[in-house]
Amino acid sequence: MINLLVMTLVGCSEAVLSTGPAIGCLEETSVCVAARADRACELDLRVLDGDGSVVWNQVLSAVETSDFTLHWQVNGLEASTRYDYVITDPDRAEVFLGAGAFMTQAPAGSRVPxxxxxxxxxxxxxxxxxxxxxxxxxxxxxxxxxxxxxxxxxxxxxxxxxxxxxxxxxxxxxxxxxxxxxxxxxxxxxxxxxxxxxxxxxxxxxxxxxxxxxxxxxxxxxxxxxxxxxxxxxxxxxxxxxxxxxxxxxxxxxxxxxxxxxxxxxxxxxxxxxxxxxxxxxxxxxxxxxxxxxxxxxxxxxxxxxxxxxxxxxxxxxxxxxxxxxxxxxxxxxxxxxxxxxxxxxxxxxxxxxxxxxxxxxxxxxxxxxxxxxxxxxxxxxxxxxxxxxxxxxxxxxxxxxxxxxxxxxxxxxxxxxxxxxx
Ligand SMILES: [Fe+2]
Missing domain, CATH: 3.60.21.70 (Alkaline phosphatase D (PhoD))
Incomplete structure (x- = not known):
């Protein structure tokens, strides 16, 4: 039992992204982020503001029944604002498995090209x-x-x-x-x-x-x-x-x-x-x-x-x-x-x-x-x-x-x- 637990943790700590990250459904205060891990594991998405402060995060589990894909629905952001994001193994937060940046949409009615x-x-x-x-x-x-x-x-x-x-x-x-x-x-x-x-x-x-x-x-x-x-x-x-x-x-x-x-x-x-x-x-x-x-x-x-x-x-x-x-x-x-x-x-x-x-x-x-x-x-x-x-x-x-x-x-x-x- 202990051996199995150790093996599971070791396997998870070696996880990498097989595809992604990719973003979608970008609105004024929200965005979707998708990625796929190469194995069963837990991954953390952290969204950072311009000062580098984490403003949102969530740990999700990649499981075989959904082909190890992960979907984060990020809410509560500010409109017309640039954010960075990183995906990490929660046990190795210093290693970025994936990263990107996006700008939230301007409010409806804004005159932006x-x-x-x-x-x-x-x-x-x-x-x-x-x-x-x-x-x-x-x-x-x-x-x-x-x-x-x-x-x-x-x-x-x-x-x-x-x-x-x-x-x-x-x-x-x-x-x-x-x-x-x-x-x-x-x-x-x-x-x-x-x-x-x-x-x-x-x-x-x-x-x-x-x-x-x-x-x-x-x-x-x-x-x-x-x-x-x-x-x-x-x-x-x-x-x-x-x-x-x-x-x-x-x-x-x-x-x-x-x-x-x-x-x-x-x-x-x-x-x-x-x-x-x-x-x-x-x-x-x-x-x-x-x-x-x-x-x-x-x-x-x-x-x-x-x-x-x-x-x-x-x-x-x-x-x-x-x-x-x-x-x-x-x-x-x-x-x-x-x-x-x-x-x-x-x-x-x-x-x-x-x-x-x-x-x-x-x-x-x-x-x-x-x-x-x-x-x-x-x-x-x-x-x-x-x-x-x-x-x-x-x-x-x-x-x-x-x-x-x-x-x-x-x-x-x-x-x-x-x-x-x-x-
Ligand atoms: Fe075609």
Whole structure:
């Protein structure tokens, strides 16, 4: 018994971080920190203020049933304040197993410029790695992963976990998310298999691995992985287009299958209605528009009743400043949804950010009457920035390659993204 106890303690004192730390759900007074230990052990997260004083700490146990992953929910911080954090073995507090720093968000309504990066379809290769480095050099305020991040292609729990670990260990990605909050949804390949929907056997394993390995706070009672969060004057509604798809009739047309599912639709309506942000970004892995390569069925246009329901919801709630973001198709594009004008009151603009790797699909360069831009090269991501300094807030879109070249830059005034007042 004594020998076993000694061995346990020795093992714990030699623990190292297998992945992380990474931060997420960064708000005015709180942040999530996630990491994975290489064995069962206890680890202490300490958050320090500018004077080096510990303002928050918590010891958590890494256990095998959650793949030795740890999730700290840090509360009680000050807004607009920089903090450092360190992770240690409580018995060896002088050895930092992981460390990082972050700045809490300014209070809602503060006029601070912010930039959010949107990226999909990444591999653990040099080109993708250079994109993560570029994001860090440009000091983005948040990273949104739109899926195929990573490619997994199985719902086997151990394989799912292994792929999240491999993705998280890419040094440039690890360096980025240590101090930049990361938010994620999945597309088909990280959900479990190409072009799959909510009927996929084993999807509970995919959700478990996702919840374990990404810094997030998914409510345990919530199915799927949808989430919303504010970054400055931009609020992002990150939808799950996989978990519920084709699992039930659509709430808008019972003769057709759902895409988002009734539960997610109810959530989305409530969150959109409550939003006070000037710009509202509705994002999924799959694209919203119909310009796809031949024979592709895996996009919102294959569920036209739910796409129309989204347009009508935006119109019903009289939402201003809404833009769409998708990934998946291995082309970077901007498309105007001319057909949304009647329901929404203005033409929704869709940005497509794919891929971070360099595998372009030539046949995805499909025509669309509202196509504004198409880039057929890889190692690119999208930045959306809000600069509230002017009289009228402006959203700026930039497609940027790993070398830092701004390949397409456009400015979208809040005035353009609202219904014209009726005479
Ligand atoms: Fe992809």
């Amino acid at each position: 912010v930039t959010v990066a949107f990226a999909s379809c990444a591999r653990e290769d040099d080109g993708s790695s250079a994109v993560w480095t570029r994001m860090q050099l440009r000091a983005i305020d948040a990273l949104v992963l739109l899926g195929d991040t990573p490619y997994i292609d199985t719902t086997d729990l151990q394989q799912q976990r292994k792929r999240y670990r491999e993705f998280a260990r890419v040094p440039s990605f690890a360096a980025l998310v240590r101090g930049t909050p990361v938010y994620s949804t999945w597309d088909d390949h990280d959900f479990g298999a190409n072009d799959t929907d909510g009927r996929l056997p084993g999807k509970e394993n995919s959700r478990q691995a996702f919840a374990e390995h990404r810094p997030n706070r998914l409510p345990p009672e919530q199915a799927g992985i949808h989430d919303n969060f504010r970054v400055g004057d931009m609020e992002i509604f990150l939808l799950d287009a996989r978990w519920f798809a084709r699992t039930e009739p659509s709430p808008f047309d019972a003769s057709k299958p759902t895409l988002l599912g009734a539960e997610q639709w109810t959530w989305l309506k409530a969150r959109l209605k409550a939003s006070t942000a000037t710009f509202k970004v509705i994002a999924t892995g799959m694209i919203f528009n119909d310009a796809v390569r031949p024979n592709k069925t895996d996009y919102w246009g294959h569920y036209p009743h739910e796409r129309q329901a989204l347009f009508e919801l935006i119109g019903e709630l009289k939402l201003e400043g809404v833009v769409l973001v998708g990934g998946d198709v291995h082309r970077h594009r901007i498309v105007r949804h001319l057909e949304s004008r009647d329901a929404v009151g203005y033409e929704l603009v869709e940005f497509i950010s794919s891929p971070v790797h360099d595998q372009i699909i030539e046949s995805a360069n499909a025509p669309h009457p509202g196509l504004l831009m198409d880039i057929g090269t890889g190692n690119i991501y999208l930045e959306l920035s809000v600069d509230p300094a002017g009289h009228i807030p402006v959203l700026t879109s930039r497609f940027i390659d790993s070398a830092g070249r701004e390949l397409d830059v456009r400015r979208w005034s809040a005035d353009e993204l609202r219904a014209a007042s009726k005479p």
